[in-house]
Every structure is written in C-alpha cells, then in structure tokens.
Amino acid sequence: MTMRQLNGLRLRSCSFDTARHPRTSLALGYSIVLAGMSGLLNCDIAAAQSESENLDVTVQTIRPDLLRGELLALSTDSGAVLKAGSGEVQRIPTADLVRITSEVPVFSRRAHDFTVTLANGDTVLGRVVGGSEEAFIIETLDLGTLQVPLDAVVELQTANASAPMYRDYVAWFRRQLSDVSRKEYDDPGPSFPVDRTGPGSRMAPDVASPEMGRNDQVLLTNGDIAKGFITSLSDEGVVIEGELGESVIPYRLALIARFASVAAPTLAGHPHLIIQLRSSGRMTATDLKWSGNSIEACLRYVDEVHIEADRIVSVDVVGGRWEWLSDREPVSYEHTPMLSLPWAFRLNRNVLGRPITVGGEKFEHGIGVHSRSVLTYDLKGAYREFVTQFGIDDDSGPLADVSVVILVDGQRRYGQEHVQRGQFFGPIRLDTGKAKYMELVVDFGTNGSIQDRFDWINPALIR
Template sequence: MLWLRNGDRIEGSLVGLDEKEARIRAATGKEIKLQRQKLAIVAFNTELARAPRARGPYGRLVLTDGCRISVAAAHTDGNALAGKTLWGTAVRLPLERLIVLSIHRGRAVYLSDLKPRRYEHTPYLDLRWPYRLDASVAGYDLRVASNTFDKGIGLHAESKLTYDLSAGYQWFEALVGLDDHTGREGTAVIEVLVDGKPQDLGASRELSRPGDPKSIRVNVAGARELTLAVKFGRRGDVQDHVDWVDARLIK
C-alpha cells in the first residue's frame, strides 16, 4: 500500500521504488507511477512475507529502536558488531545500538521453539486459558520487571505444560514473574517438576509482585520430562498471568 502525503491510498503490488518514483500495479492490472516526493508511507503485507530459514546456529539482534535482525555470523572489534544476515547482506552496527544478542539452535534451545508433549489446564470457574508461545497469556509482549522479552511462555493458573527431554539436555533455565501489564494483582504459585517430582526453587514459590521475578536453574540430566506448573495463589485465579521468559534447555 502507498500512502500519499495528501491522504490518498493506493493498494496493489509494488513493482519498483527508487529515489525518483514508485511504481505499483493496481488490482485492475494497471501500473501506476508516482513521484517519490508525494509518498508518505510504503506499507507491506506482513502475512505474505517469507523469512529465510537458518540451517544451523544463528544469532538474533534486538536494537534500541525495536528492530530485530537475524545474523548467520557476526564479530565485534569493540566498537561495532559486523556480520551477515540470513540472506547474505552485510551489516555493521555500533554496539550502543545493540540491546540483546541471543543465540538460536546452539547448545541452548528455547522451550517456545519446541512442541510440548501435553498441556493441562484447570480453570477456576469456566474461563479457560490456552498457553502462549513468545507472548503473555493475554496475548501481549512478555513484560517482566519493566523489561520486554522476545522469547518465553505465558501461562495462567492452574496449568501444567510438559516437554520431552529425550534429546539429552542437562539444564533448564528461566526467569519467572507476573506479567507487568496484566498480572499486577496476581498471587500465583509456581512449580518445576522433573519426571513428576517437584524441584527445589528456593525459599518461596509464590509470585506476588510483578517487579520481583525468580531466576530458576534446574538439573534435568538423564530425565525424561520437564513440567512447568502454575497453581492458584491466595486470590484464586485473579490476574495469575505468569511469564516464563528466556525459558530454555541447555545441552
């Protein structure tokens, strides 16, 4: 879609775009040419986008302006990060623009990239909540302790999400907290079970403040199953929106 400075909009397939003009083919088949200076916005249909699939480990960059870039290789000289994207384009970014560099398909695997073995949910009354991958249980960005996370799982009390561990993982790690947006009044209780046995998560398993997440590291070597559980807290299921951010298995 081309959005013009006078407020008009033209929908169709973009044929060409350079410093002088834009060319778009309308639904009627007619090609329309417009001066570049008349354009305000060029919008693309993201549902038609195709991203290249990585065949091995790759990095994902999160920048200060919110952009996400996947890179097949990268290195730094102390001032900037340089590398190549998954489609072969060279990039170079000042380090001050970089917020996060996460590695995918390496020794660590995010739970949200794996298919769960089973999901069990017991609603407090009649409202049922499905689990969410890379989003809060309400469908928003994962927000914990005033930070936004790309990877994680959103769960609501009372629920259990179980994963298969047959690939030979050694550790499970995650940061767990009530969601900043929709879990402010929640009082959920969390559990991590390995082969059905609850693991020691420290002094308290109750989440009662969004700004007080719990860091979890559990040994899963030789185990068959990992289960993430969220139970009702002191206020029943009121805003028991729990985010398991950066939840990952490590070989």
C-alpha cells in the same frame, strides 16, 4: 517473470564464509588466553588488546554469573575474547554464549524512517531510495546503503503508521492478518472489494477476508486496502499490479505494505548472531568477525557489510547450547478454567498479548499463562539443565495468587506457593540430564483464578 513469482529466496554468502559448527565446552570454567590463539578469527589479538577504545560489554553465558570487560574479538566460529578488569583475557566458545550487551543506547527512530520486516523476523529501519523488481535500496544510519531482495520482504511500514491518527486503521489491519494466519481458505467466502477511495469505516472490523492471505496488500491512509502483486518498491512509492493494471501508491498515502507467500528460511544446525543496532533495527549475521572496533558481517539476505562497534547495542547467539523455551512449542497444553473462559498461552507475550512486564521491568523472552495451566515439553534426554525466572505480570491485580510446580519425568523438582504480584523469583536452575519430559504447572492459589496472569520469564534449556 520476476524473482518473487519464481517463489525462491536467493541465498548469499560472504567471502569469509567458513564451516560453522557449535563448539561444545564442558569445562567448569573458561580458559585464560595466554598467547597464540591460533585459528581464532585470524586476527591479531595483541593489536586488539592495545586498543584503548574497545567496547565495554556484559556477557551472558550458559553459566550463572555474568562476565564484564572489554570485547577484544568475536566470531561465529571461534567465540568471544574478553579482557576483564583484572587484565585477564578469557576465550568463550560460541556454543556457550547467550548474549553480549554493550552500553550503547538504542536511539529513537527518525521521523521519516520506514520499518522493513524480513522473512526471518529481521527488521531494517531506514529510508527507501530506489528499487527494481528484484531488490530495493534502503539508506540506514548504522549500515549505510543496503540492497535487499524483494522476495525476502514480509512487510514495509511507513512513518505514517506511527501517527496517532492512524492507530485504529493499523490495529484493525493487523487483526485481519492475525485471523487469516490461523485459518485455511478452501472456500473463498466473503471478501472486501478493491476500493481505494471510500471511507475506512466501511470495512467491518470483525470480518476477515481470505484475500488477505493470498494477495499483497497496501493499507492506505484513508483506511482502504489496495490488493494485487507488489512488483517493486521505488523511491516514489509502492508499485502494485492489480486488476486495473500497474499503479504507484506514494509513500505519503500508504501505512503498511504487506507481502503474501514469503517463505521463512531456516538456519538450523548453524550458529548465527542476531545484532541489535543503535538506529537501524535488528539483523541476523550468518558470519561475523569482530576485532577491536572493526566488524565485518555477512547479514542474511545482504552481502558483507562493515559495522562500527559503537553502533551495536547487543548480540544474541542462536544455535548454541542455550535454547529459549519460548522458541519451541510444547507437546501439550492444558488449561483448567475456574468460573471463567479458557486462556491460551502466549509466547514472548503475557496472557493478554502485551509485553511481559514484572516489577516494572520488561522481558523479551517468556511465556504468559493463566491459572490453572500445565505446559509439557519433550526433552528426549538431550538437555542438561533448565533455567527460569517467574512472577505475576504487572497487568494482574492485587488478588493474584498462584502455586508454581516444576515436574521432571513426573517427579517434583521445584515448588513455590503463594506467588503474588510484586514478587520476582529466580533464576532457578534444575538438573534435567537424561530426562524425557518436563511439566510447568501454575495452579490456583488462595483466590482461585482471580487475576492470575503469570509469566515464565527467560525460560531456557541448556544442552
């Protein structure tokens, strides 16, 4: 029996693991580091200050103003140490950090790179060079060679999947996966036969197979799907065991390998960092020590790795005082259509399911809605502030016009009429101390509901 058949995710820890708890700072500003810094990263801050090539960064915290300077140190336990242009050195607790952004550009993926998606949403870009029933080996530009447990993999996408000639196959396959994720399959119902040789057009695009949610799947370059149990990822291809026994599907004939029944782990209660790398994807670090240009990190599913500072594009802090509203579900959602079909809200996408874009700028965090909509959130008196920006999505037309209202415990705290395309509002910061619930209302404007595709942008609650 393999590790995946045991259906248990192996947990790893690094040699420098220590207790991890958010440190709350309620002071009006951040302290100036004068000397000592006992307990901070166990590193020599003076040595980091003497480095002439510390990474220049922009730091977003829970406070309104951005901070800029040289990053001297960063730790999941003790926060960041930043040297401003004036020479002052500031210490920022982990709990107050939101994002650290460098000037390192994101490089385009190499033509032969695969994209591996893990159970927690991490992505690894690189070339698979070997593996076993328990793990596979992938070569990356930023992290070197990694060994990743097979039981942590949700999906492997080969370089072929990005080719325009396979776009329709990939889009259809993802639609089927999306349909299956929203259904329960107590009744087996209809299913597609396992056939690896026929034309892809044979598969009706409007039918979702229940088997898509029960078996591992490999989408082939001819549009067919091979089903079974993926036993390993080798240097030659995907090894899958089906009704006819075990076979190897060469990577050149595969588009996507999708794994079933992968449990998503949680890191609730532990602050952790999400690192965007220059060329190798996006990874979660459960522990990190950054001093000058040297970084040691414990990645989720992977043992301790060394990273050069100029390989890091950004670092997001999760589990501090800042909580993205799009990371939680509302307690209720109401949509009142006007002569049109009902619209669902979308998390981190616009209402059409596309990237949130306002004024030509794309945003990673947000909520897409259509008028008239009301999102209600349970605050339980646990948050001090609500922060948001908003605007009409660029996917809308010139007739879009809405009114925006924010209610806290039923009381109107903010309102803006005639929000139209091309306008951008915020950041808006509202006091929510001891509030029990909050309502975000997007109402009809001058033209009813015509083209009213609206985005709440970077909405967040602050503890």
